[in-house]
Amino acid sequence: xxxxxALKQSALMAGxxxxxxxxxxxxxxxxxxxxxxxxxxxxxxxLAKVIETIIPSTEAEPGxxxxxxxxxxxxxxxxxxxxxxxxxxxxGLKKFKALLKDKVGQSFPxxxxxxxxxxxxxxxxxxxxxxxxxxxxxxxxxxxxxxxxGYMGSKHYLTEKFPYQLVPGPxxxxxxxxxxxxx
Amino acid sequence: xxxxxxxxxxxxTYDAIVIxxxxxxxxxxxxxxxxxxxxxxxxxGRNVEHIKDYxxxxxxxxxxxxxxxxxxxxxxxxxxxxxxYAFREDTQHFFTRDDVSPYVQEKPFDWIRAYQVxxxxxxxxxxxxxxxxFDFEGPDRDGFATDWPIRYQDIAPWYxxxxxxxGIAGDKDGLDNLPDGEFLPxxxxxxxxxxxxxxxxxxxxxxxxISGRCAHLTQPQEIHLQQGRGQCQNRVLCQRGCPFGGYxxxxxxxxxxxxxxxxxxxxxxxxxxxxxxxEDKGRATGVRVIDAKTKETIEFxxxxxxxxAGALNTNQLLLNSKSNRFPEGLGNDNGLLGKYIAFHxxxxxxxxxxxxxxxxTTVGRRPTSGYIPRFRNVYRQETDFLRGYAAxxxxxxxxxxxxxxxxxxxxxxxxxxxxxxxRVGSHMMGxxxxxxxxxxxxxxxxxxxxxxxxxxxxxxxxxDEKMILDFQEQFTEMYEKAGFTNIRTTDSHQAPGLxxxxxxxxxxxxxxxxxxLDEHHRLHACKNVFVTDGACMTxxxxxxxxxxxxxxxxxxxxxxxxxxxxxxx
Numbered sequence: 001x002x003x004x005x006a007l008k009q010s011a012l013m014a015g016x017x018x019x020x021x022x023x024x025x026x027x028x029x030x031x032x033x034x035x036x037x038x039x040x041x042x043x044x045x046x047l048a049k050v051i052e053t054i055i056p057s058t059e060a061e062p063g064x065x066x067x068x069x070x071x072x073x074x075x076x077x078x079x080x081x082x083x084x085x086x087x088x089x090x091x092g093l094k095k096f097k098a099l100l101k102d103k104v105g106q107s108f109p110x111x112x113x114x115x116x117x118x119x120x121x122x123x124x125x126x127x128x129x130x131x132x133x134x135x136x137x138x139x140x141x142x143x144x145x146x147x148x149x150g151y152m153g154s155k156h157y158l159t160e161k162f163p164y165q166l167v168p169g170p171x172x173x174x175x176x177x178x179x180x181x182x183x
Numbered sequence: 184x185x186x187x188x189x190x191x192x193x194x195x196t197y198d199a200i201v202i203x204x205x206x207x208x209x210x211x212x213x214x215x216x217x218x219x220x221x222x223x224x225x226x227x228g229r230n231v232e233h234i235k236d237y238x239x240x241x242x243x244x245x246x247x248x249x250x251x252x253x254x255x256x257x258x259x260x261x262x263x264x265x266x267x268y269a270f271r272e273d274t275q276h277f278f279t280r281d282d283v284s285p286y287v288q289e290k291p292f293d294w295i296r297a298y299q300v301x302x303x304x305x306x307x308x309x310x311x312x313x314x315x316x317f318d319f320e321g322p323d324r325d326g327f328a329t330d331w332p333i334r335y336q337d338i339a340p341w342y343x344x345x346x347x348x349x350g351i352a353g354d355k356d357g358l359d360n361l362p363d364g365e366f367l368p369x370x371x372x373x374x375x376x377x378x379x380x381x382x383x384x385x386x387x388x389x390x391x392x393i394s395g396r397c398a399h400l401t402q403p404q405e406i407h408l409q410q411g412r413g414q415c416q417n418r419v420l421c422q423r424g425c426p427f428g429g430y431x432x433x434x435x436x437x438x439x440x441x442x443x444x445x446x447x448x449x450x451x452x453x454x455x456x457x458x459x460x461x462e463d464k465g466r467a468t469g470v471r472v473i474d475a476k477t478k479e480t481i482e483f484x485x486x487x488x489x490x491x492a493g494a495l496n497t498n499q500l501l502l503n504s505k506s507n508r509f510p511e512g513l514g515n516d517n518g519l520l521g522k523y524i525a526f527h528x529x530x531x532x533x534x535x536x537x538x539x540x541x542x543x544t545t546v547g548r549r550p551t552s553g554y555i556p557r558f559r560n561v562y563r564q565e566t567d568f569l570r571g572y573a574a575x576x577x578x579x580x581x582x583x584x585x586x587x588x589x590x591x592x593x594x595x596x597x598x599x600x601x602x603x604x605x606r607v608g609s610h611m612m613g614x615x616x617x618x619x620x621x622x623x624x625x626x627x628x629x630x631x632x633x634x635x636x637x638x639x640x641x642x643x644x645x646x647d648e649k650m651i652l653d654f655q656e657q658f659t660e661m662y663e664k665a666g667f668t669n670i671r672t673t674d675s676h677q678a679p680g681l682x683x684x685x686x687x688x689x690x691x692x693x694x695x696x697x698x699x700l701d702e703h704h705r706l707h708a709c710k711n712v713f714v715t716d717g718a719c720m721t722x723x724x725x726x727x728x729x730x731x732x733x734x735x736x737x738x739x740x741x742x743x744x745x746x747x748x749x750x751x752x
Binding site: 053054055056058061063072075076079080081082113114117120121148149150151152153154155157158161164165166167168169170171172173174175176177178180 | 249252253420602
């Protein structure tokens with residue numbers, strides 16, 4: 001996806017969310033094909049909303065939704081994690097809404113990004129959770145880790161922000177770092 | 184029918200057979216074909232053609248589904264090979280999976296294999312330091328293994344021969360313990376590496392930091408252009424295979440070069456079962472091959488046979504080449520075939536920080552690092568352990584980035600990293616002492632080709648443990664004296680094998696009673712079979728061994744050609 005498409009999509013998404021705050025993605029939504037994780041469309045949409053909260057798409061900047069990061073998070077957990085971690089992830093995702101209602105007294109998602117951020121922060125900092133409830137925080141930590149990895153590994157990040165050079169040219173062994181872009 | 188058989192046999196007869204197409208086999212093939220010998224190269228794995236068969240070589244990071252990570256399922260199914268640092272999402276297709284011709288670990292041993300045309304020459308770390316007489320004279324001086332039958336002067340012209348063709352970047356450093364060679368311009372040390380070099384060399388006599396000599400074309404010469412290779416672009420994606428031919432591999436260099444002579448027959452998917460020994464003639468006459476695809480057995484014949492299957496595979500093949508004359512394996516009159524296996528110690532690392540040069544950094548990537556040649560026990564025995572270690576040394580400017588926050592705050596953190604201090608690090612490359620108790624042998628179980636599985640029993644010893652501690656102590660002191668801080672040493676306790684420098688088992692020596700190969704790499708007891716891969720090593724020293732294997736292969740191949748002209752083969 002190039003930057004222009006990403007921006008267009010993020011604009012569309014922003015519009016869609018304004019109309020459909022219930023986190024339904026419309027009739028075109030599709031399950032990501034997975035080998036190990038058992039997740040239905042509603043939970044996939046919920047995950048996408050959590051991830052979009054972590055790195056939101058704005059008019060200026062593509063975020064999780066525009067960069068399809070929920071797909072990256074799902075594929076990584078499905079292919080690159082051990083069984084136990086996969087179970088905790090799915091378990092936590094499924095208990096997420098109920099825990100919020102119980103312990104934070106809020107439903108997710110809300111209309112506003114800021115409200116969603118506050119809910120996630122509150123959920124992350126809950127203390128004294130039971131063994132039954134703990135997977136929610138582990139789920140959030142895994143989702144967050146892969147969201148960040150997916151963002152920093154995305155074409156957007158590696159072309160627009162910190163351009164990756166497949167053929168970088170000569171090695172410069174000692175140059176002034178002032179004002180030089182930090183890779 | 185009789186005629187057909189004779190024709191068929193004739194069609195399967197060559198001037199020379201080379202078993203293996205990697206680092207050393209490629210060199211044997213190049214030299215033999217250049218000298219006019221019709222040469223059959225047998226490779227047990229699939230064909231890998233330069234550029235054409237490098238499927239990931241131009242892929243961008245985001246084009247990999249798992250951001251470079253190997254899938255958990257693959258790791259679970261391949262606990263051995265997935266330990267290798269170079270086994271990644273972009274390179275895994277060039278490694279042999281654990282379930283292919285598996286082996287028995289009497290002691291833990293991570294055997295990293297790459298069965299394909301080019302073998303591990305596609306995947307190597309490309310470090311090419313010469314041996315000196317301090318290395319060749321080691322066993323004799325220190326009383327271990329057996330004396331090498333050759334010295335530096337025997338191999339020096341062949342180092343030059345190989346270096347000119349391969350293309351080696353390096354400086355002429357003028358060090359006794361690491362002879363200079365035929366170099367292209369070196370890759371530069373950066374400011375902190377140069378600073379450490381100056382600090383070290385002024386405070387510790389005989390300890391040096393140099394730019395690691397490496398097989399990269401920093402300034403291609405005519406001979407490299409003729410190979411179709413060009414300037415190294417510093418991509419440092421080498422293990423994907425290089426579309427520029429910027430680093431040396433058999434695939435980019437020796438194999439196509441041999442093919443160009445018109446004298447090469449390359450047969451991939453050909454697992455050599457055993458070497459055929461003719462009792463009447465008193466020499467080897469050919470090889471039994473199992474076609475990996477059809478499982479059909481085919482014999483090929485030649486008056487000269489080079490075994491370059493890879494150190495342990497070469498042992499396995501010779502052990503499995505049994506005859507009335509050699510019931511314990513070809514050339515194995517003294518029962519030492521498969522014994523005195525050795526390797527390099529790569530367990531210990533050290534890292535630290537340096538807060539100088541905070542206005543400086545590097546740009547781009549560099550396919551080598553600094554190198555600290557062995558300084559322990561070089562001129563005389565001075566520690567309570569034998570031999571010593573070389574080490575890498577590299578420095579890079581740290582990047583600090585906060586991963587805190589959520590939403591826009593997190594994004595801004597990810598988009599606004601800052602320069603940190605410099606990070607420095609070294610890893611040891613220690614010499615091990617070959618011992619009879621470190622061995623490989625054949626088991627009674629066979630693989631899918633009917634070849635007995637290899638049993639490996641190789642372990643660390645006291646000498647190794649003392650050397651690891653010494654590396655940690657010496658480097659801590661060296662780092663402290665350079666003003667480095669936050670010094671941390673680690674010991675991975677990794678099993679032998681993961682160094683991918685397994686050597687020996689068919690060692691060279693002067694005395695047939697206690698060695699297998701003579702000074703020309705011929706089996707003492709079967710003079711038309713040559714071994715010039717890691718199996719021939721009498722001792723290991725500390726240098727990455729590929730350059731020495733290549734020089735050995737070139738030297739032995741030319742000797743075989745000369746002997747042929749004299750009618751001695």
